[in-house]
Amino acid sequence: MTTHQRSEHTTRTGPSALRLRVLPAEVHAALLRAPGPYTASFLQTPAWARVKAGWQAQSLGWVDARERLVGSALVLFRQLPGVRRSFAYLPEGPLVDWADPQLDRWLEPLLDHLRGTGAFAVRMGPPLAYRRWTARTLKDAAGPGRRVADVLPDLVEPLGAAVSDRLRDAGWRRCGEDGQGGDAQPRLVFEVPLAGRSLDDLWTGLNQEWRRNIKKAAKSRVYTRIEGPEALPAFHNLLRITERRDGFDLGRSLEYYQRQYAELNAEAPGRMRLYTARHEGEMLAAHTLLTAPDGNRVWYQTGASADHRREVRPSNALQWRMLCDAQSMGAAVYDMRGVTDDLDPAARAHGLLRWKLGTGGDAVETLGEWELPLHGAVNKTLHRAMHAYLTHR
Incomplete structure (x- = not known):
């Protein structure tokens, strides 16, 4: 430059x-x-x-x-x-x-x-929403070969639609529309609204499977807590296990997460938190949580879990702890970041979307890049x- x-x-x-x-x-x-x-x-x-x-x-x-x-x-x-x-x-x-x-x-x-x-x-x-689908809408629409884009949205955001038109008129091109170079950041994200909701509201918003799994984790004595940077190596080991199991590679080293933790928290203490779930002393899951500068939004950024003892549901316990903490911090939105648009229950890619739909939030298509x-x-x-x-x- x-x-x-x-x-x-x-x-x-x-x-x-x-x-x-x-x-x-x-x-x-x-x-x-x-x-x-x-x-x-x-x-x-x-x-x-x-x-x-x-x-x-x-x-x-x-x-x-x-x-x-x-x-x-x-x-x-x-x-x-x-x-x-x-x-x-x-x-x-x-x-x-x-x-x-x-x-x-x-x-x-x-x-x-x-x-x-x-x-x-x-x-x-542009940090704007374009279209929204409720969890119920997408659950009802799931089927062979179906995609989120095939489903009529519950809401089209007027501002997002207007800005999209203005950018096109000014010569901007939406990434991926010509078949080249899609978005670097997720265009389809999943949000759980928190504003005006009590913990009871959040609990009843979960589906039965989520509530059952959280109770199972508690009964199995899965303990969740916030740990410091000394736990990042164990988190990264779990992340590598998760990548191999689920067939993806974020390409992020341990040093990357250590630098992220140090820099974000140096700018504002607590900006990045590492949540862990342990069973009989062993770390079975670890998730990172990021907080917006104004505290109005939190992001579940990266999740990792072990291949064994999955029956004690450590990831569900962690997410419930993080949702509760986000609500107590006064955040208006719990952002679970990107999801696939695949609504085919038989597709492997549908699993993550199905898991997040269980929180009762909304799939949100942003304006994209x-x-x-x-x-x-x-x-x-x-x-x-x-x-x-x-x-x-």
């Missing part, structure tokens, strides 16, 4: 003009903690830039005519091997007023700034390289 010569950018004048400036990390972090219309993803925190080894990063802020910071973005830059150009990536960002009918006054300063860095393309993930070339048509070789970096997992 080349050094940009100007610290601020604006593309219009007058009372509606917004300027973009580079922010110190501590200013950016403080801004994300303030209440606002949107909750920042953990992927938009300055700490996340320090987690992502091999990437360069900038914290950016939008300033209005009254010199108030009114929006922010964490931009990650990846320089391609053998060239001096990079691509810019805003995972689950930026954090701007997406409801503003003059969306270009937010995006134009950003694009101007990124062109100045030498980036050849930008990818962003969008791309725009910054210097005319993007060279196809550069484009393929960019997709390889972002979608290899």
Whole structure:
């Protein structure tokens, strides 16, 4: 990434003009903690830039005519091997007023700034929901060959639909629609609403299988607790077991999780927690939980479990403990991250979705990730390289 010569950018004048400036990390972090219309993803925190080894990063802020910071973005830059150009990536960002009918006054300063860095393309993930399906709707729709997209949603979010149209009109392309380069972050996620719900409400929202398994774990004396970074090696060992059993590979080393734990908690103590479930002293499951800067959302990020003693249901016990803790912290949403869109009960991929449906939450299709070339048509070789970096997992 080349050094940009100007610290601020604006593309219009007058009372509606917004300027973009580079922010110190501590200013950016403080801004994300303030209440606002949107909750920042953990992927938009300055700490996340320090987690992502091999990437360069900038914290950016939008300033209005009254010199108030009114929006922010964490931009990650990846320089391609053998060239001096990079691509810019805003995972689950930026954090701007997406409801503003003059969306270009937010995006134009950003694009101007990124062109100045030498980036050849930008990818962003507006943090907006597009369509929602309740657990009941998807359970009723399950069948051979069925996909979530085949099912009429319970709700189409008006803002998500409007922003999608505005981005297309401005020349942005939704990732994966041309058969190349899908999203790097999950487009279909699973959310359990917590706002206004008591623990009794959460309990009755679980299906019978979940309630039975949680009771079985308690009867079997499965103990759940929060452990420190010294337990990360055991967590990672369980993760490798889980990957082999379920046929996937996250490609994340123990050092990655140690760095994530250290950096997120250095920015805000308790930002990342490691929950464990033990039976007769042995760790049988371990899950990581991340908290948004404003505390309004928590994420179940990564889960791992052993191959043996599965009958004592340690993962169900852990999830119930994490749901209860999220509710007591005052979070409005418990985000279980990505799920497959496969509704075929016979498909192996359907198992994780079925497990999460048991919590009684909603499957949510986000707006997904969008791309725009910054210097005319993007060279196809550069484009393929960019997709390889972002979608290899």
